Amino acid sequence: MTQERTEALDASPRLFESDLLDKMSRVHHLTPVIVYTPIFLGLVFYSLSLNGVALVLLGLIVGYLAWTLTEYFGHRYLFHTVFPLPFGLGPRFQFLIHGVHHIYPNDPLRLVMPPLLSGPIMLIALAIIRPIFGGSFAWPVLAGFMAGYVIYDCVHYWTHHGQPTSDFGKLVKRLHMLHHFRDAEKGFGVHAIWWDYVFGTAYQKGETPGSKAV
Structure with a gap:
């Protein structure tokens, strides 16, 4: 890959005329961990005050x-559909969210969701x-949902900037690169790659990333 090509893929374009909105669209990749880890722990401890350990574990799962x-x-x-919004805003909406x-x-500052979107x-x-x-069981379920989101955002950043050493890590990164550079209509599970096999959107054996971005 040429240096010019690498620089183009790494670029961080301005998205909003407003300086404040544009700044808020860029976040450090550890932001989800910093924001949601205390909330997750609080939910777990609160859940344990309402439910037994086994029920909390079940809720997390x-x-x-x-x-x-x-x-x-x-x-x-959602990310790969252009919605028929009023005033022709559908393409703009799809462009902004994905x-x-x-x-x-x-773009290292737009690989995880800003809190204004994840919140x-x-x-x-x-x-x-x-x-x-119901009331008491909802809290560990929400904690598990939140943990899944944080894992997703961390894995997403890592697939673009990490260097996996394990076979599974290499597989996860490879599948996401296929989504970006070979066929964007497959490989929708970023870290939950098994759903692509369940729903028939997995890549076939032998497919490799191409040189043309989708």
């Missing part, structure tokens, strides 16, 4: 699995989880 499905379907349908990432995939996702998750699971 349920919440984590719920996140992995959110990751897969959100990436497949399209820009495919054009500048290695509402957690509130929506809570609004859905509480009616389904």
Whole structure:
């Protein structure tokens, strides 16, 4: 890959005319860990005051699995769909939430969600989880969902800037690079890669990243 090509993929373009909005669209990759780890721990301790250890562990697993499905379907349908919004804003909306990432995939400050985006996702998750699971069990489920999100964001950053040494790590990175540089209609699980095999969007054996970005 040429130096010019590398610089283009690493670029961090301005997205908003407002200096404040543009600054808030860029975040350090450890932001999700810093913001959500204390909340996660608080939810776990609170959950243990309401439920037994086994039930809390079950809630964490349920919440984590719920996140992995959110990751897969959100990436497949929300991030890769242009919605018919009023005033022709659909393409602009899709570009802001994900399209820009495919054009500048290695932008180090736009590889994890800003809290202004991830926060509402957690509130929506809570609004859905509480009616389904009830008051006391909802909290460990939310904690598991939150943990899944943080893992996802960390893995996403790592797939672009990390150097895996394990076979599984190399597989996860390779599949995400295929999504960026070979076929963006496959490989929607960033860290939850198993859902692509379940839902028929996995890459076939022998496919390798190409030289043309999607």
